[in-house]
Amino acid sequence: MALAAADQAAVRALWRKLNNNVGVYTTEALERTFLAFPSTKTYFAHLDLRPGSAQVKAHGQKVADALSLAVAHLDDLPRALAPLSDLHAHQLRVNPANFELLGHCLLVTLARHYPGDFSPALQASLDRFLRHVTSALASSYR
């Protein structure tokens, strides 16, 4: 089941507003995830995870690009995210529960940067969008 039309519209509108700054927010979301849920750091033992790290910023941009790809393919997330799902399932082997943790921290980041825009309805749309993304990412696992 694809994301509802109203949710799609809300997410696209927000993404237009975020413009080229998605990477800033995904990087902050990663930073928050590492601090709030330390077990997530186990997947990044090869990176410098100190605040301000260029490597975390680079990874944040990768996540941003993936989310922007998702926003561009809201009608067909499973197909659009299939390659990333394969990557996370078979090569990176990330426990899918961690996708929800990053999703939560992205919501926290957006709430803190856009308090006026972050209505209950937008929060609901974003939450549903992120759950669709998570679900698509986890689809190759088994």
Added chain:
Amino acid sequence: MVHLTADEKNAVTGLWSKVKVDDVGGEALGRLLVVYPWTQRFFDSFGDLSNADAVMGNAKVKAHGKKVLDAFAEGLKNVDNLKGTFAKLSELHCDKLHVDPENFRLLGNVLVVVLARHFGKEFTPQVQGAFQKLTLGVATALAHKYH
């Protein structure tokens, strides 16, 4: 057991002293009901919850939100004994209210989002980390007496 460092304890109590408990409680509960609509199952007697505006403006939601946050504040004062502090409430939520404890975790995360929205830059990753420990601790304590 929740282990907060001295810095985390200071961060949490410092931020909490600025929280308008009346408003934040209602907002958190309201957002829970909007974002996770199945949670409305526990509030049949609350009247109109048919859309986001109705939920957020609902007087019973606001009143109950305040009640919930007052209870949470008790936890803040008793971080070293959350299980004891919430023992009675845990029994109530299991035996009388029949609430799935997973919903406590959801509410905890919604509260974190609400605090981020209210405090902006002040709600640093470190402060968030401390609150995540606290909300998880409270959720666990509330589930402790379930059987």
